[in-house]
Amino acid sequence: MTPEQIERNPYYQENLRSFGLKWFVALRIEGFAREWTLSLHRSATEGPFQEAEIKRLLRLSPDLSSAVALSLDVASCASNAAFEAFSLGGKAVVMLDRFGGVIRVTGAADRLFDDDLRIRSNRIFSTCRQSMARLEQAIHRACTQPGECMNSPVLLRRPNSTPIVAHVSPAHGIAKDVFSSCQTYVILVDPYQRSTPAEGTLQALFGLTRTEEALATRLSHGQSLRDIATTMAISYETARTHIRRIFSKIGVNDQADLIAFLSHFDI
Incomplete structure (x- = not known):
């Protein structure tokens, strides 16, 4: 020039x-x-x-390219390990590149997508314009200012279903490497979805019987103790006895504490 x-x-x-x-x-x-x-x-x-x-x-150009190829392999291993961890943990996570483009989607995240919230043109798309604008803004901050943006929650409204909360965060663990393809996580949470431990988990960890675990699980799904007793073909007083034993074994004080505990017991 x-x-x-x-x-x-x-x-x-x-x-x-x-x-x-x-x-x-x-x-x-x-x-x-x-x-x-x-x-x-x-x-x-x-x-x-x-x-x-x-x-x-x-x-120097060929040597730089070789160094970059090695860095890409290392970064890819870290990214794959993070994805596998999210998948095994049942987390609904969308991994984005430095431009906000979708790289990978866990199975749990894919199950949350519908006509109102989906992947379109390699980006997370919401039919709600306000939700889309806030999400794009949060993703832009995470991609361009990772040191200043830790976790930006965004409410994604869905006209035909319940809303989803998107937590947008820089992928600090692997994004420190400039060559890493994944630079941002979008963690999707359905606030209306109740989480319960896998069958047998409460028995193994807290010594609950099979009946006690079934009762606790039904209670966490919003059923009343009287309805649970009817469904399980036991008397209401027997159900009350089971619930007191559950409280003692798990270490909670009442039904509200038990439901709150189980809703966050993400195994």
């Missing part, structure tokens, strides 16, 4: 000039889906890069 072209270039006008920089050389780095370069800059007084210097820098 000629000095005149540099003066008119928007990149120079908006970025380099404010830092007292003028001359630069860019080395292309192979291995990315999008084109990456390593830019080296000089001030106006230091002058442009000479041809001999540029030739020496060009010889």
Whole structure:
């Protein structure tokens, strides 16, 4: 570029000039889906890069590309491990790249999608305009200001169903690596969905009998103790005896405490 072209270039006008920089050389780095370069800059007084210097820098390009390929493999392993952990834990998580594009979706997240909330054009899409605007804003902050954005909850309204809460957070564990494809997590939570432990878990951890576990599970689903007694073909007093034993074994004081405990018992 000629000095005149540099003066008119928007990149120079908006970025380099404010830092007292003028001359630069860019080395292309192979291995990315999008084109990456390593830019080296000089001030106006230091002058442009000479041809001999540029030739020496060009010889570094293959080595940089090899280093990037290795970094991509390491970052991919970390990203895959995080995804497997989310999947095994039953978490509804959508992993996004640095531009907010969807990379991977756990099975739990996929089951929450419907006509009102879905993946469209490789992005999370909501038919509610206000919800969509807030979600895009939260994702943009997480992608561009990861150090300042920890966890931004967004209510995603669904005209034909109950709303979903989206927790948007930078992927701090793996996004520290600039080469990691995953830079942001969107954790989806259905506040109306009751969570209960897998069958046998309460028996193994707290020594509940099979009957006590079944009673506790039904109670956590919102059934009354009297209805549970009828369904399980036991008397109401027997059900009350079971519930007192459950309180003692788990360490809660009443039905409200038990329901709250089980709703957060995510196994």
